[in-house]
Amino acid sequence: QVQLVESGGGLVQAGGSLRVSCAASGRTFSTYAMGWFRRAPGKEREFVAAISRAGIFTYYADSVKGRFAISRDNAKNTVYLQMNSLKPEDTAVYYCAAKSDGYISARSMEYDYWGQGTQVTVSS
Numbered sequence: 001q002v003q004l005v006e007s008g009g010g011l012v013q014a015g016g017s018l019r020v021s022c023a024a025s026g027r028t029f030s031t032y033a034m035g036w037f038r039r040a041p042g043k044e045r046e047f048v049a050a051i052s053r054a055g056i057f058t059y060y061a062d063s064v065k066g067r068f069a070i071s072r073d074n075a076k077n078t079v080y081l082q083m084n085s086l087k088p089e090d091t092a093v094y095y096c097a098a099k100s101d102g103y104i105s106a107r108s109m110e111y112d113y114w115g116q117g118t119q120v121t122v123s124s
Contacts, residue, residue, distance in 0.1 A: 002026050002098045002113040009094060009118030017084045020118055022096030023077060030054070030074040033099040036081045037108055038092035039117075048094070049081060050104035059104050064090075086122045093117040 008020040022034070035050040049070040050059045058070055067086075072079040079096055097111035105111070 002029070002032065004096050004098060004113055004115035006094065006096055006115045006118035009120045011121045011123060012086055014086060014088055014122055014124050016086050016122075017082070018086065018120060019080055019082045020094055020120065022079045022081075022115055024079070024098065025077070029077040029098075031100075031102055032113075033102050033104045034070075034072060034079040035097045035099065035105070035108075035111055036070060036079075036094060037097060038090075038094045038120075040089075040092040043092075045095070045108055047106040047108065050099075050106065051079065052104050053102040057104055059106065061106070083120070086120075088122045088124045091120060091122050093119050 003025040006022045012018050036048040039045040051070045055072050067084050069082040095117045096115045098113040099111045
């Protein structure tokens with residue numbers, strides 16, 4: 001069982017930066033692949049970024065590639081999403097998720113554990 005708690009969301013102006021974090025409980029964090037997803041108002045949840053269990057492999061949605069960076073610190077049981085050059089269309093609730101088999105994926109149905117989400121609002 002893994003419990004995930006996101007933090008770091010907030011209000012930022014367009015063009016600004018924000019880093020959200022996800023702290024995981026348990027001693028097996030380093031065996032999980034981790035992902036970030038988001039849900040904007042009135043839209044379906046969508047994939048943002050994923051990172052393999054050792055942090056060697058990463059994968060991004062086209063909409064955030066070059067602007068967002070996912071990273072993890074297994075010693076701290078934490079995964080991060082650094083968001084730069086933010087746009088109003090990045091406004092959403094951001095969720096982190098853990099995938100037991102350790103392989104990255106953009107498919108939300110493959111993730112086993114989810115956090116409660118953190119709100120990110122980008123003003124124009």
